[in-house]
Amino acid sequence: MRLKTFKQGIHPKYFKELSSKEPIKKCPFPKRVVIPLSQHTGAPCKPLVEKKDKVERGQKIGKADGFISAPVHSPVTGTVKSIDKQPFPRFKSLDAIVIERDEKSEGKEWKKGILDLEKISPDEIRKKVREAGIVGLGGAAFPASVKISPPKEKPIDTIILNGCECEPYLTADHRIMLEYPDDCILGLKIIMKTVGAKKGIVGIEVNKMDAYNLFCGKTKDEENIDVELVQVKYPEGAEKMLIKAILSREVPAGGLPMDVGVVVHNVGTAVSITEAIRDDKPLIERVVTVTGKGINNPGNFLVLIGTPFSDVIEAAGGMKDNAAKIIMGGPLMGITQSTLDVPVVKGTSGILVLTEDETDIEEEVNCIRCARCVDHCPMYLIPTEFVKLVKGEAWERLNSYHLMDCIECGCCAFVCPSKIPIVQYVNVGKLALVNIKSKKG
Amino acid sequence: MKDNLIISISPHRKEKADTPRVMRGVVYALMPAVIASIYYFKLRAFLLIIVCIAGTVLTEAVFQKLRRRPITIKDGSALLTGLLLALVLPPSLPLWAGFLGAVMAIVIGKQIFGGLGQNIFNPALIGRAFLMATFPVMLTTWIKPGIFDAVTTATPLSLFKFDHNVVSTLYLLLGNTGGSLGETCAIVLIIGGIFLLIKKYMDWRIPLSYIGTVLILTTVLYLIKPAQYASPLFHLFAGGLMLGALFMATDPVTSPITKKGRYIFGVGCGFLVVIIRTWGGLPEGVMYSILLMNAFTPLINRYTVPVQFGGRKK
Numbered sequence: 001m002r003l004k005t006f007k008q009g010i011h012p013k014y015f016k017e018l019s020s021k022e023p024i025k026k027c028p029f030p031k032r033v034v035i036p037l038s039q040h041t042g043a044p045c046k047p048l049v050e051k052k053d054k055v056e057r058g059q060k061i062g063k064a065d066g067f068i069s070a071p072v073h074s075p076v077t078g079t080v081k082s083i084d085k086q087p088f089p090r091f092k093s094l095d096a097i098v099i100e101r102d103e104k105s106e107g108k109e110w111k112k113g114i115l116d117l118e119k120i121s122p123d124e125i126r127k128k129v130r131e132a133g134i135v136g137l138g139g140a141a142f143p144a145s146v147k148i149s150p151p152k153e154k155p156i157d158t159i160i161l162n163g164c165e166c167e168p169y170l171t172a173d174h175r176i177m178l179e180y181p182d183d184c185i186l187g188l189k190i191i192m193k194t195v196g197a198k199k200g201i202v203g204i205e206v207n208k209m210d211a212y213n214l215f216c217g218k219t220k221d222e223e224n225i226d227v228e229l230v231q232v233k234y235p236e237g238a239e240k241m242l243i244k245a246i247l248s249r250e251v252p253a254g255g256l257p258m259d260v261g262v263v264v265h266n267v268g269t270a271v272s273i274t275e276a277i278r279d280d281k282p283l284i285e286r287v288v289t290v291t292g293k294g295i296n297n298p299g300n301f302l303v304l305i306g307t308p309f310s311d312v313i314e315a316a317g318g319m320k321d322n323a324a325k326i327i328m329g330g331p332l333m334g335i336t337q338s339t340l341d342v343p344v345v346k347g348t349s350g351i352l353v354l355t356e357d358e359t360d361i362e363e364e365v366n367c368i369r370c371a372r373c374v375d376h377c378p379m380y381l382i383p384t385e386f387v388k389l390v391k392g393e394a395w396e397r398l399n400s401y402h403l404m405d406c407i408e409c410g411c412c413a414f415v416c417p418s419k420i421p422i423v424q425y426v427n428v429g430k431l432a433l434v435n436i437k438s439k440k441g
Numbered sequence: 442m443k444d445n446l447i448i449s450i451s452p453h454r455k456e457k458a459d460t461p462r463v464m465r466g467v468v469y470a471l472m473p474a475v476i477a478s479i480y481y482f483k484l485r486a487f488l489l490i491i492v493c494i495a496g497t498v499l500t501e502a503v504f505q506k507l508r509r510r511p512i513t514i515k516d517g518s519a520l521l522t523g524l525l526l527a528l529v530l531p532p533s534l535p536l537w538a539g540f541l542g543a544v545m546a547i548v549i550g551k552q553i554f555g556g557l558g559q560n561i562f563n564p565a566l567i568g569r570a571f572l573m574a575t576f577p578v579m580l581t582t583w584i585k586p587g588i589f590d591a592v593t594t595a596t597p598l599s600l601f602k603f604d605h606n607v608v609s610t611l612y613l614l615l616g617n618t619g620g621s622l623g624e625t626c627a628i629v630l631i632i633g634g635i636f637l638l639i640k641k642y643m644d645w646r647i648p649l650s651y652i653g654t655v656l657i658l659t660t661v662l663y664l665i666k667p668a669q670y671a672s673p674l675f676h677l678f679a680g681g682l683m684l685g686a687l688f689m690a691t692d693p694v695t696s697p698i699t700k701k702g703r704y705i706f707g708v709g710c711g712f713l714v715v716i717i718r719t720w721g722g723l724p725e726g727v728m729y730s731i732l733l734m735n736a737f738t739p740l741i742n743r744y745t746v747p748v749q750f751g752g753r754k755k
Contacts, residue, residue, distance in 0.1 A: 010456075012454060013454070168454065240750060244750075250750060250751045250753070251750075251751050252751045253749055253750065253751040253752045254751075255751065294442075319442045321443075322443065323442045323443065324443045324446065324447050325446060325447045325453065327453055331451075331452060331454040332451060332452040332453070332454070333451050333452070334451055334453060336446070336447065336448045336449055336453070337446065338448055352453075354453065356443065358454075359447050359449075359453070361447070361449075362455075365460060365513075365557075366460075366556065366557045366558040366559070367558050368460060368463075368518075368557060368558045368693050368694050369693050369694050369698055370463070370693035371644075371697075371698035371699070374699060374700075374747075375644070375700070379750040380747045380748065380749050380750050380752075381749055381750075382698065382746060382747075384698060385698075401746070402752065405749050405750065405752070408451075410451050410452035413451075413452050413455065414452050414454070414455050414456055415455075415456050415458075416455070417456075417458045417460050417462070417463050418459070418460055418558075419455070419459060421449075421450050423450055423452070424450040427450070
């Protein structure tokens with residue numbers, strides 16, 4: 001049987017074996033945590049504490065400001081040292097609450113509760129998910145409560161749980177599926193109940209057969225939950241690609257999955273939702289894959305949000321001498337870091353360290369119009385034209401080539417023989433288009 | 442950890458293929474044809490290939506030096522142009538003419554447009570078209586393959602067109618006929634084409650639609666009047682069709698970037714070849730078919746932009 005997938009895309013080398021067999025270990029608590037006030041897509045939080053305040057583990061310290069927003073909580077018991085600009089993995093710096101941990105106190109632990117799905121209402125679930133500060137843990141960090149609150153005119157029939165993990169190197173979702181399968185499935189049921197979806201589908205790439213078999217066994221008595229194998233291809237785990245692969249539905253350009261009756265959540269997010277609803281535990285920790293040739297002992301770690309990268313890398317045996325590039329996320333969409341002082345945030349799925357010999361600095365040469373970028377673009381766009389039009393500052397025509405539909409997956413730059421940093425041109429173009437639009441008002 | 446961490450935009454891992462590698466791949470794919478041409482046309486073929494390559498590489502270097510641009514002869518594109526040009530020239534061509542063609546291929550075929558990736562027409566074919574216009578007799582004088590003396594003969598296509606003689610398909614496949622250096626032996630060209638396909642250095646859409654169109658049109662003509670029109674197999678393997686469809690029409694720079702556009706391009710080339718060969722004044726039309734379709738490439742690109750994901754109106 002031909003496995004389900006989307007059209008085009010790429011087949012990179014995966015390197016998952018570096019860490020896929022490593023069980024999730026607890027990363028030691030750091031001395032100090034840095035909690036940025038905007039770890040999610042949407043409005044930043046308002047701090048609820050002041051300098052020198054004592055805070056408890058699990059206490060809400062930043063409140064959501066707006067519908068698309070998420071609160072933040074303290075992962076440790078300790079004292080607020082400062083509220084100021086701190087290094088942040090996505091931009092240079094961002095307002096953050098710095099908390100020094102009280103080393104005498106381990107702080108609260110959450111016991112596994114019992115959940116009766118019949119007794120809890122969708123609105124209660126939404127409220128709890130929002131209060132727990134849960135955002136999409138796949139990387140985009142979109143507030144989960146918003147995703148499970150679709151407007152009435154957009155009925156949802158299917159929830160897809162995303163267990164593809166199509167980025168090379170990363171194995172956090174894989175380990176979560178192997179070690180918390182029941183919490184994943186319960187999370188899926190909670191989401192299905194909240195939005196009234198009849199069907200739940202777990203999508204898993206065929207390179208994770210152990211997780212697939214485990215889930216098939218766990219859901220064999222569940223009539224409305226399917227487990228679906230999909231091809232190993234990048235970016236299979238991108239929402240739109242996964243919906244196309246599994247349901248053959250195409251999310252309209254500029255639209256959201258709910259426009260085709262679907263909500264997609266990452267498996268890690270589902271576990272956090274379960275913990276929030278069943279155990280009243282806020283999102284204060286997440287699983288992070290620490291990997292790459294530059295890491296001594298690659299593995300998967302349960303890390304407190306706000307732990308500096310340096311502590312997490314230390315837990316993985318430290319870095320090799322020839323480590324040259326530190327990336328938050330995977331190699332295809334990840335963001336390079338200039339300092340190890342940046343904290344792990346809600347959207348940190350991995351810390352990837354590449355060595356000197358893996359990081360050629362390439363020179364961009366002339367495009368030979370080979371159209372490999374066109375042939376591999378999963379959004380059916382023409383990346384080579386973007387480069388030409390951005391260079392020529394032809395903003396109007398960029399719009400007519402649908403630049404804004406680009407998902408920045410990087411397939412084009414991956415296959416480009418002329419080594420043109422196409423994603424960079426796309427970013428420049430998008431920024432220009434947004435600026436023009438806001439000027440027009 | 443190194444003192445200076447590298448900061449760069451994603452993606453951080455890329456495919457190994459770069460431009461020189463692609464160019465080298467095409468050169469390797471042409472090697473069987475090069476060997477066949479030397480086998481059939483001996484020293485003349487060898488010297489013409491060397492002179493043409495020297496001509497293109499040297500011209501590129503001099504031109505870039507004069508324009509104070511970085512010299513990019515190492516990327517292999519000029520070398521490939523020289524090789525392709527040699528393969529479409531008659532073996533009896535004087536070496537100086539080959540050199541002149543090479544100079545023109547680079548100057549008017551490529552560099553005046555701004556160099557690699559900017560040209561509209563296939564540079565090697567521009568070189569040949571220049572020679573064709575300047576020295577028509579030299580470009581239509583052919584010699585018998587396999588012997589050291591220059592005994593003139595005609596190409597299978599002109600034998601058919603002017604004398605109505607049909608050369609056997611086996612001869613066409615093996616290359617034991619008159620013709621340009623690299624076009625006579627169809628088998629070695631097909632082997633090279635398969636190598637390009639396997640290595641993914643070539644998209645199958647253009648060769649398929651090009652050769653397919655020729656096959657269909659000539660079959661129809663042959664069925665209508667077998668006495669007047671040549672058989673489809675003859676059309677496929679005689680003349681420059683294989684060399685053109687596999688190595689010239691597929692030049693990425695001068696062919697469409699959209700998938701749909703590549704079909705249109707191939708079908709257009711196919712139509713033009715059959716029209717020129719059947720009703721035109723020349724016995725062969727591969728070169729002009731490709732050059733003409735090259736001119737249409739920007740237009741084809743413009744009208745075949747694919748509908749983006751989710752862009753189809755319900």
